[in-house]
Amino acid sequence: MAKLFEPIEIRGVTLRNRIVMSPMCMYSCPEQDGKVQDWHLVHYPSRAVGGAGLLIVEATAVQPEGRISNQDLGIWEDGHVEGLKHLTSLIRQHGAAAGIQLAHAGRKSETDGDIFAPSAIAFSDRYKTPKEMTEEDIRKTVSAFRDAAVRAKEAGFDVIELHGAHGYLLNEFLSPLSNRRTDSYGGSAENRYRIVRETIDAVREVWDGPLFVRISASDYTDGGMTPEDYVQMAAWMKEQGVDLIDVSSGAVVPARISPYPGYQVPFSETVRNGSDVMTGAVGLIEEPAHAEEIVQNGRADLVLLGRELLRDPYWPRRAAKELGAEIQAPVQYERGWN
Numbered sequence: 001m002a003k004l005f006e007p008i009e010i011r012g013v014t015l016r017n018r019i020v021m022s023p024m025c026m027y028s029c030p031e032q033d034g035k036v037q038d039w040h041l042v043h044y045p046s047r048a049v050g051g052a053g054l055l056i057v058e059a060t061a062v063q064p065e066g067r068i069s070n071q072d073l074g075i076w077e078d079g080h081v082e083g084l085k086h087l088t089s090l091i092r093q094h095g096a097a098a099g100i101q102l103a104h105a106g107r108k109s110e111t112d113g114d115i116f117a118p119s120a121i122a123f124s125d126r127y128k129t130p131k132e133m134t135e136e137d138i139r140k141t142v143s144a145f146r147d148a149a150v151r152a153k154e155a156g157f158d159v160i161e162l163h164g165a166h167g168y169l170l171n172e173f174l175s176p177l178s179n180r181r182t183d184s185y186g187g188s189a190e191n192r193y194r195i196v197r198e199t200i201d202a203v204r205e206v207w208d209g210p211l212f213v214r215i216s217a218s219d220y221t222d223g224g225m226t227p228e229d230y231v232q233m234a235a236w237m238k239e240q241g242v243d244l245i246d247v248s249s250g251a252v253v254p255a256r257i258s259p260y261p262g263y264q265v266p267f268s269e270t271v272r273n274g275s276d277v278m279t280g281a282v283g284l285i286e287e288p289a290h291a292e293e294i295v296q297n298g299r300a301d302l303v304l305l306g307r308e309l310l311r312d313p314y315w316p317r318r319a320a321k322e323l324g325a326e327i328q329a330p331v332q333y334e335r336g337w338n
Contacts, residue, residue, distance in 0.1 A: 002323035003295045004288070004303065008053075010210040010243050010278070013158045015053035015097055015302075017327075018295050019316050022282055022304040023056040023101040023161065023214075027071040034061060034074020036083025041090060047309055048096035051316030051327050054302070055096050056212075057087070059103035059163055062144040066104030066169065067111050075102065075148045075155075084155035092156070094330065099159030101214065102148045102203075104141060106130065106169030107178070116141075118173045118195075119180040124254050138185065138195055141169070146202035153207060161212040162199060167252040170196050171216050174233070175252045177224045193233055200240045212280070213237055214246040217267035220255040227267045231274035244278040246304065247271055259284055262294070269299040280304050288319035 005017045021044075028039040044055050060075045061067040067074065074080050088098040107117035107130040116137060117130035133141070145162070152160055164170035172178040173195045179186050185194050196213075203211065215234070217227045234245050247268040250257050264283035272279040281300035284307075285291055291303040308315050317337070320327035329337035 002292050002320075002325040004292045004323060005320060005325040005327065008301065010159075011208075013097055013210050016095060017051070017053040017316065018302050019052045019291070019319070020280060020302050020304045021047050021052050021055040021309050022306040023058050023163075024306050024310070025058045025068060025072065027069055029071050029073055032070045034064070034067070034072060034076065034080055036073065036080075036087050040073070040083075040087055044087060045090040045094060046313045048091045048094035049330055050309075050313035051320070052096055052309065054099055054159060055091055056099035056101055056159065056161055059101050059168075060148075062102055062104055062148040063141065065109060065111060065113060065115060066106070066141075066144075067109060068105040068168075069110050070112065075100070075151050076144065078151065081151050081155050084151070084157075088156035092158075095328065097158040098156065099161055099212070100152050100155075100157045101161040101163050102145055102152070103163035104144075104169040106167075106172045108167050117169065118178065118185065121178060121180065123167065132181075135183070135185075142195065142198045142202050145199045146206055149203040149207045153209075159210045159212060160203065160207055161214055161246060162203065163214050164196060165214040165216040165246075165248045166250070167216070170199065171252050175219055175225050177219055177221060177253050189229065189232065193236060196233075197236065197240065200237065200242060204241050210243045211241060212244045212246050213242050214248055215271075216249050216252055217247050217264070217271060218249045219252050220250055220257055221253055224252065227270040228274070230271055234271045234275035234277050238275060238277040242277070244280055244301065245271055245275070246280040246282065247300070248282050261286055262290060265294055265299055272298070272300065278302075282306065288322045291319065292323055
């Protein structure tokens with residue numbers, strides 16, 4: 001049997017295969033209230049019908065000022081839970097596990113009002129200059145991640161992923177390119193990791209399910225973070241109870257990147273082998289044989305697809321046919337699935 005279609009159990013949650021829908025922002029909350037819209041109720045369950053093992057819902061803001069845009073999904077108040085609960089119910093009805101990415105955009109927020117970051121450095125000329133966070137601001141943000149995890153549990157999610165990648169707040173603290181602090185949250189790797197450590201601990205107080213962290217394994221800039229730097233941090237995450245590192249890269253500072261199919265897979269391999277932790281690979285993975293090679297050769301435990309699952313919600317079915325695996329059809333499709 002193709003390894004891509006072997007079930008995998010993570011902290012008591014069984015995924016029917018190793019195919020994961022990567023979190024991708026939908027910018028679909030036009031009332032700026034962060035609540036689930038009809039779009040979400042169609043978009044995500046359709047990928048569950050298509051056969052993915054896990055769907056990770058887009059970056060969902062733990063604080064209103066932590067949204068990437070005014071149209072982002074939110075989980076900063078109890079009023080968000082009802083819509084999210086409806087969404088997880090629809091996803092799980094069709095055999096997929098439901099995950100949510102808890103996020104704070106930091107200096108890359110384009111919302112109205114003040115934005116916050118480890119240091120008062122704008123991402124680029126077209127972004128606002130953020131306010132440097134005080135220690136009280138940091139404590140409130142860590143508490144917001146904890147409260148969001150409580151709401152995620154109430155909403156019925158199976159997996160929580162913390163967004164520590166792509167130049168958003170947690171990533172900004174981790175990288176010396178964006179963190180110029182001189183207090184206990186800046187300087188050494190241990191200090192730059194401190195807010196991540198506190199956030200993981202706070203979430204683990206209230207969440208006993210699978211916990212992932214997405215990282216940007218390379219800053220593609222001299223003086224920035226490298227995959228080897230993240231080997232140590234991934235080991236710390238594992239010690240704290242993180243189950244899987246979702247290995248992406250880039251976007252903490254403007255940088256030139258030359259992507260190609262699987263360009264981030266070596267980063268996953270480095271972190272997985274160096275930290276003895278499960279990883280997910282992402283990045284222009286388009287062909288079933290490529291996805292199978294990644295898991296078959298131990299380069300990652302899960303394969304996360306973004307654009308391919310936007311183009312084709314039934315990519316898992318195509319992959320099963322090409323790899324000679326069986327995939328359960330929805331009962332409504334049984335006659336026409338093959």
